[in-house]
Amino acid sequence: MRDVAALAGVGVMTVSRVVNGRDGVSAERAARVWRAIEQLDYRHNITARHLRLTGQPTAIIGVLLEDVANPFAAELLRAVENVVSEQDSLVVCASSDGDAARERALLEAFCTRRVDGLIIVPCGPDHRYLLTELRRGTQVVFADRPAPTIAADTVISDNVGGSRLAVSHLVNAGHTRIGFLGDLRQIYTAAERHRGYLAALQSAGIEPDERLIRRDIHNEQSAEHATHDLLAAAPAPTAIFTAQNLLTIGARKALGSAGAERLVAHVGFDDVPLAGLLDPGITVIAQDPQAMGELAAQMLLRRLRDPAAAPETVEVPTRLIARGSGEIRAGRSSATDRPAAPIATPL
Amino acid sequence: MRDVAALAGVGVMTVSRVVNGRDGVSAERAARVWRAIEQLDYRHNITARHLRLTGQPTAIIGVLLEDVANPFAAELLRAVENVVSEQDSLVVCASSDGDAARERALLEAFCTRRVDGLIIVPCGPDHRYLLTELRRGTQVVFADRPAPTIAADTVISDNVGGSRLAVSHLVNAGHTRIGFLGDLRQIYTAAERHRGYLAALQSAGIEPDERLIRRDIHNEQSAEHATHDLLAAAPAPTAIFTAQNLLTIGARKALGSAGAERLVAHVGFDDVPLAGLLDPGITVIAQDPQAMGELAAQMLLRRLRDPAAAPETVEVPTRLIARGSGEIRAGRSSATDRPAAPIATPL
DNA sequence: CCGACCCTTGGTAACGTTACCGAGCTTGCG
DNA sequence: CGCAAGCTCGGTAACGTTACCAAGGGTCGG
Numbered sequence A, B: 001m002r003d004v005a006a007l008a009g010v011g012v013m014t015v016s017r018v019v020n021g022r023d024g025v026s027a028e029r030a031a032r033v034w035r036a037i038e039q040l041d042y043r044h045n046i047t048a049r050h051l052r053l054t055g056q057p058t059a060i061i062g063v064l065l066e067d068v069a070n071p072f073a074a075e076l077l078r079a080v081e082n083v084v085s086e087q088d089s090l091v092v093c094a095s096s097d098g099d100a101a102r103e104r105a106l107l108e109a110f111c112t113r114r115v116d117g118l119i120i121v122p123c124g125p126d127h128r129y130l131l132t133e134l135r136r137g138t139q140v141v142f143a144d145r146p147a148p149t150i151a152a153d154t155v156i157s158d159n160v161g162g163s164r165l166a167v168s169h170l171v172n173a174g175h176t177r178i179g180f181l182g183d184l185r186q187i188y189t190a191a192e193r194h195r196g197y198l199a200a201l202q203s204a205g206i207e208p209d210e211r212l213i214r215r216d217i218h219n220e221q222s223a224e225h226a227t228h229d230l231l232a233a234a235p236a237p238t239a240i241f242t243a244q245n246l247l248t249i250g251a252r253k254a255l256g257s258a259g260a261e262r263l264v265a266h267v268g269f270d271d272v273p274l275a276g277l278l279d280p281g282i283t284v285i286a287q288d289p290q291a292m293g294e295l296a297a298q299m300l301l302r303r304l305r306d307p308a309a310a311p312e313t314v315e316v317p318t319r320l321i322a323r324g325s326g327e328i329r330a331g332r333s334s335a336t337d338r339p340a341a342p343i344a345t346p347l
Numbered sequence C: 001c002c003g004a005c006c007c008t009t010g011g012t013a014a015c016g017t018t019a020c021c022g023a024g025c026t027t028g029c030g
Numbered sequence D: 001c002g003c004a005a006g007c008t009c010g011g012t013a014a015c016g017t018t019a020c021c022a023a024g025g026g027t028c029g030g
Helices: A002-008 A012-019 A027-039 A046-052 A071-085 A100-112 A128-136 A159-172 A188-203 A220-232 A245-257 A289-305 B002-008 B012-019 B027-039 B046-052 B071-085 B100-112 B128-136 B159-172 B188-203 B220-232 B245-257 B289-305
Strands: A060-065 A090-095 A117-120 A139-143 A153-157 A178-181 A239-242 A265-269 A283-286 A313-316 A319-321 B060-065 B090-095 B117-120 B139-143 B153-157 B178-181 B239-242 B265-269 B283-286 B313-316 B319-321
Touching: A002 A012, A002 A027, A012 A027, A046 B046, A060 A071, A060 A100, A071 A090, A071 A289, A071 B071, A071 B090, A090 A100, A090 B071, A100 A117, A100 A128, A117 A289, A128 A139, A139 A289, A153 A159, A153 A289, A159 A178, A159 A188, A159 A239, A159 A265, A159 A283, A159 A319, A178 A188, A178 A220, A220 A239, A220 A245, A239 A245, A245 A265, A289 A313, B002 B012, B002 B027, B012 B027, B060 B071, B060 B100, B071 B090, B071 B289, B090 B100, B100 B117, B100 B128, B117 B289, B128 B139, B139 B289, B153 B159, B153 B289, B159 B178, B159 B188, B159 B239, B159 B265, B159 B283, B159 B319, B178 B188, B178 B220, B220 B239, B220 B245, B239 B245, B245 B265, B289 B313
Parallel strands: A060 A090, A060 A117, A117 A139, A139 A153, A153 A313, A178 A239, A239 A265, A265 A283, B060 B090, B060 B117, B117 B139, B139 B153, B153 B313, B178 B239, B239 B265, B265 B283
Antiparallel strands: A090 B090, A283 A319, B283 B319
């Protein structure tokens, strides 16, 4: 900046005013400054600016996900980006891979870079180490899962409600023997969805049968196995509720290879791409990652404006998308008994 | 830092040495410093550090994608993140949405934050405005598409080779009337894939028929329409090559609703999730976004170490995944004529 | 014609950090 | 015992920027 000022024959303050677009600089001088800037390949250094303007926001938001490559996370990230880019903020993102130590290291890397705020899909058991940052003024919003050991804004899906809806939907189709496939029980969303499953059964006056419940299933292959197991069991389920998208895919593969995709009803939690192209289409409880990201970003921005506001938890509704697999009725066993729902709508 | 030094009763240099883990500080003094740091909620400010150490890397790299929510982009981003996180670098990402002005604004925002390097999926027609940044020392790698007006490292898929492979595969199954659905012709990858299509036809001695070629199709709905059109045309194609993943999905929907998914062969460029669960599975030319991201990041890191190296272009191979739809032979018209390939493998 | 006011302009200090250098102390060797 | 060498430690200046203040010149009303 000094070089630019020297070349343009003006003071550094004039250059500063020009690059920040402030008025109070004559057009002739401003033009001289711009010429010097181009000649010297000068580029304004925003980080130095924020150093001088301590307390001013850095216009960088940190987003910590479990895995950016997961479509749910990617959509959430995109929604955050859309909201904060309107404030000319940038997004720095990272993936924890569900590793609490990595999560902590990445969050500290963010804070050390002085991000204005954090949007976190938490994975560790305890985030009290963030209290220091909160005191220092960094704002935090948790997304998808709450962080029980720390009070902060939180956005979550209606996991219990969505699961109740899924299971009630199956009950309404006449099912009473409804299998459950769930992720690791230490994962908040998995536990909540299991809770919703039990609640729906109870409302329907159905006694849960442990033989139909498989938890701690973490990937597609295990889900496929577990589904084959369930189908082979003595009192086989007439319907299956899979409480996570990879499990939904694994279960459907198993149903397909057993030729049972039109006999056993199936509802999954979280939408899967192309589910509408299958025959029958997979009925799902769809989450809204876009709404979650948008809300999380808006809550963060609001809190940056008003740091004193009380922490709030917002629940994003889920909705059932009927595509065929969840509308298969109980007590029929003919493969020609096609569901009434249209096959290809909606995707 | 001054406050910490004062509370610990040491000089600021001692605090600096402690927070950077350098030796030359007695254990007793270091402990006093750490205590003071905790008492004051002090957090080391890396941006100020990089301000003083001009020329040192900031350990932030910028990634500009067309849309983070696109699974291809998300996987690429994740691969970049994996590589650069080993150097304790962070990733700041943004989406251009194919808008050249937005692309430029975002790239300038990155540079103004003094990122060490950029990985760009370019969308604008001209990136010469980046020359200033290159001179200033910011390194650039282009991914997925080249940027013709600027010399820089580039990673692309083998679009022509992949398309040739797809079309040859159909030719080998006996097809001579092969339809083509392609994205906007101004998009580099779309043009390349069209080129590959023509090249394969030529190798096979087949005269291209403009009536079977539909270009500038940019979304699923248009692809669905175009496919219906093709199927209804007088000399209908016996096979279709769709040169983009959304077009693949649209075309398959059309084939399904026409009941032609076992009659008309179909190969798509770029894999689509769950393609293996359909019946028949969709045969595709799979790209490798992970490899592209990894390569791009490695090239960027290499260039940061050795800025003088000559720009290089690397082509990532594609591979054909046969799932059934591409193995339907020409000249048969019975719906019972199922392909020999197994349905559900590989996904 | 003079004083008050406004507009433009630049000098200086400070943001949080570290390189550089010099000061004080201890140790070891002749 | 004296001196060189090796440490631990801190003061100061600088990185690129902007807030603050003061100064110079012009305009306008009285």
